[in-house]
Amino acid sequence: MTAAVTAAPATTTRGVGKLSRRRSAVWLGLTPFAAYVILFLAIPAVLAVGSGFFDDKGAFTFNNLKAFADPNILGDFGATIAVSAVTAVVGAIIGAVICFALLGTKPDGLLRTIVDSASSVLAQFGGVMLAFAFIATIGSQGLITQWLVQAGLTANIFNDFNNNGTLIYQVPGLAVVYLYFQVPLMVLTFMPAMEGLKATWGEANATLGGTRFTYWTRIAMPILAPAFFGSVILLFANSFSSYATAANLIDQGGITPLDIRQQLTSETVLGVQNVAGVLAFGMVVIMIIVMVAYSALERRASRWRR
Template identity: 65%
Template sequence: MTTASAPAAPRAVEGSASATRRGTGPRVRRRGVAWLGLTPFALYVLLFLAIPAVLAVASGFFTNSGTPTLGNLAAFGDPVILNAFGASLGLSAVSAVIGAVVGAIVCYALQALRPDGLIRSAIDSAASVLAQFGGVMLAFAFIATIGAEGLVTVWLRTALGWNINANGTFLYTVSGLVIPYLYFQIPLMVLTFMPALEGLRTQWGEAAATLGASRGVYWRRIAMPILAPAFWGSLLLLFANAFSSFATAAALIAQGGIIPLTIRQQLTSETVVGVQNVAGVLALGMVIIMVVVMSAYSALQRRAARWQR
């Protein structure tokens, strides 16, 4: 019996090895076919993001006649340009911080609702829509509401005698852009931070309570450290979103003030000749800031994902 059964083992091993070899080919082919599904997206990124960005940045290193030059880099020493970068960074930081804090509070409040309930579904749908609601439509909505002759402005002036635009129209300034920016920053925070908050496991709270920890101790020593990478990552995403926004600001502010509007002014100026290629250098500055911010965002997202496995 022992002698007869001994030769069977090598054949079984050989058979399993050959089966493994036969199975490797189809898996590789399926993986290759799966990668083909990314081709349309890759072409979209190449044609509408990568190539235009490279051409825009490269234009800053040529004169109008096509001669290579580094002279346009002197624009970074212009006080007007520096003020525009400072205003953009300040506007983005303020709107991101306020949007992140308010959005996190909204997410915490939504935890008390049923995930499949009507109210929760309506709020999630509204956040998805409002996070993308920007541009001229958003600017017109605020002009009609709190503009110089907006509905709220007129009502406050006639009913309460309070003129919110007594010292000028606040909405049409860089500081006033914080108000319409929050309209899409808060919903974006709800969309990005809610999954991290839902990832907190009830077992962690129960274990902390079993060991005698209060609710405050649980949030301070367990929940908040776990949520910190997701919160800071969402805040950086809000910062990048505000820093790159253009249409809403362009509809409310006629001249420059933030760097996207300054780039438009450089491209369309009719009073200063030969400044078109400076816009490419300013675009390079924006790209560098965005790369730094999004790299930090990706690192925080990878760290936050550890707790969601």
């Protein structure tokens, strides 16, 4: 006991003398990760967004922003936002209904594990393969398309959408395919909020004479609203930034990520430089707006999650 007491001050004083040097040695431990993030995240991000503001001689200019005056570029930007908004709202509603159906099932049970795993696969892994699946299903020679043709509908919604050819090779068709990763993402992000509904609230509602209808309209929906709209925003961001599925369905432009592909793989056609950088800048602006809204809603939603 005495030994420990006398030994303690000695080590402390030795520690104090070395503290500043030790401290800086510990700081050094952060440098590998910091260097990695600067080289492969900060620099590419700045280059991507910044390159739109330089001409081909390397001088700073706002001139390239004229690219947004091009009706095609602007139209595709609008189409990207429209597809993202539609798939976000529809995906969120369908996903929320699935979460509702899963309420009351055991969180550790087989059913939930299957739904979770399938959702993760579709939401994070699908991309290119989803495109294949839809070409085989509702492409021009797709199984369901051919069934409809054999049933007498030679020009049906899948092979002649809007008198413009096959549905999934057009931008509105992308919405159908996107739902196959939007709905699973909704299930993954919204389920925790749905599970936060406490049984006691339902009992309180019942003792006060409420019905199941008033339970949903007066208690559950107001509580879930911030989480729901937060998820809608997340889904919007998800389809706004997705590229792989669209790239394997549509050869030309149509949505902004595909326009960036065209700009990166071919010469500029708009008369201004670095259009890919300008489009990247435009996408980042939308994403920042979306994410600020998301974090605001997330703060409200987390209030009920304790």
